Amino acid sequence: xSNTTLSLLTAIIFSLVPLFLNAEQIETEISAETITVKRGxxxxxxxxxxIQYGDKKIKARALTFNQKTNEIKLRGIKEFQDGKNIKLSxxxxxxxxxxxEGIISAANLILDETIKIQTGEVRLTDGQIxxxxxxxxxxxxxxxxxxxxxxYLSASSAERDSENSNIVYKDVTVRVKGLPVAYIxxxxxxxxxxxxxxxxxxxxxxLTSNLASGLKLPYFIPLGLSSDLLITPxxxxxTKTLEYRYRKKFRNGELTVNGALSDDDLxxx
Numbered sequence: 001x002s003n004t005t006l007s008l009l010t011a012i013i014f015s016l017v018p019l020f021l022n023a024e025q026i027e028t029e030i031s032a033e034t035i036t037v038k039r040g041x042x043x044x045x046x047x048x049x050x051i052q053y054g055d056k057k058i059k060a061r062a063l064t065f066n067q068k069t070n071e072i073k074l075r076g077i078k079e080f081q082d083g084k085n086i087k088l089s090x091x092x093x094x095x096x097x098x099x100x101e102g103i104i105s106a107a108n109l110i111l112d113e114t115i116k117i118q119t120g121e122v123r124l125t126d127g128q129i130x131x132x133x134x135x136x137x138x139x140x141x142x143x144x145x146x147x148x149x150x151x152y153l154s155a156s157s158a159e160r161d162s163e164n165s166n167i168v169y170k171d172v173t174v175r176v177k178g179l180p181v182a183y184i185x186x187x188x189x190x191x192x193x194x195x196x197x198x199x200x201x202x203x204x205x206x207l208t209s210n211l212a213s214g215l216k217l218p219y220f221i222p223l224g225l226s227s228d229l230l231i232t233p234x235x236x237x238x239t240k241t242l243e244y245r246y247r248k249k250f251r252n253g254e255l256t257v258n259g260a261l262s263d264d265d266l267x268x269x
Contacts (some may be wrong), residue, residue: 028053028097030065041067049074056127057081057097070097077104086111086129088122100127114140115202117158132158138169140202151176151205155187165191166199176205182215182235196222198262201230210266212238226250238266 023235033047051058051072058243061076077090087107104122111117120134125158156171163256166188174182190197201218208214214236221229227248234241241262246254 009106018237028099030063032063051099053097053099055082057126058099060061065094071095071102072097072099077107080104090122095124098127099124101125117142128160128162130160135169138202148178150207151203153187153203160191161188162191165197166190174203174205176207176213179207182214190220196220196228198222206234206236210234210238211264236259240268 003034003244005102008034014083021170029052030043030045032045032048032049035043037047041201044062045065046062048206049058049060049063051060051074057079058074058077058081059079061078063075064073065071066073072095074093074095075091075092078238080088080090081243086109088104088107090104090108093102093104095104102124104124106118106136107117109117109119109122109129110114111172116137116139117132117135117259118137119132120136121131121132123131123133125131133156135153137152137154139149152175153169154173154175155169157166160167167190169187169189170185172187174184176239184245188199189201190199190256196204198221199219201220203217206216214234216232216234218230218232221231223229227246229246230245232243234243237249239262241264242262243260244258246255
């Protein structure tokens with residue numbers, strides 16, 4: 001039997017063996033190009049490693065599974081999907097065999113396909129990301145290869161408030177072209193797992209020739225099931241502006257009202 005056939009057969013066998021004795025629980029499946037077992041308790045997998053537990057899926061370069069401690073050590077995480085709105089890649093991780101608890105190191109997250117986060121550490125609790133620390137970048141701005149985005153946020157940490165469907169960022173610094181332009185000690189933003197939640201949306205940096213560099217900080221307020229209000233303060237050295245947008249859905253149509261209250265010197269008086 002060739003080594004390739006043997007490796008494939010071993011991967012199939014281990015993908016069918018449950019890592020839990022309780023048959024009612026979901027099984028963790030592991031497949032890879034090469035799988036070896038040492039001392040009957042430690043499993044090593046290398047090359048195109050895939051771990052599947054329910055709707056959670058991880059692709060990595062290599063892993064070590066210790067059956068005694070029931071922990072999986074991952075190296076070179078190419079993709080981590082939580083089955084919802086979060087994807088990430090990372091340098092490594094130490095997680096439980098059901099992928100519900102653990103710590104992920106040097107991670108790049110994508111929330112709801114739009115918000116990109118670079119962070120030093122991600123903590124998993126009860127199958128969800130509960131805390132993120134050492135955040136070097138949060139942005140929804142398109143990035144070019146090898147270049148910084150036009151604007152981004154940095155923060156000391158972010159914590160998930162599941163009860164209120166929010167993510168709370170602490171010690172936030174807003175940066176434009178890498179330069180700090182504003183500091184926010186506490187920023188509460190809607191969790192990407194919900195469609196309509198009250199809170200701040202992603203800030204927007206504005207670069208204009210007549211109003212100087214500024215910052216927009218949208219605040220979303222749902223008003224029942226069919227209407228909402230978006231209030232957006234606009235801060236810069238040359239203007240004080242409060243923008244607003246009201247939306248209402250009807251059975252046979254919709255209404256949108258946009259406007260702003262502004263104090264600047266673009267027009268006399």
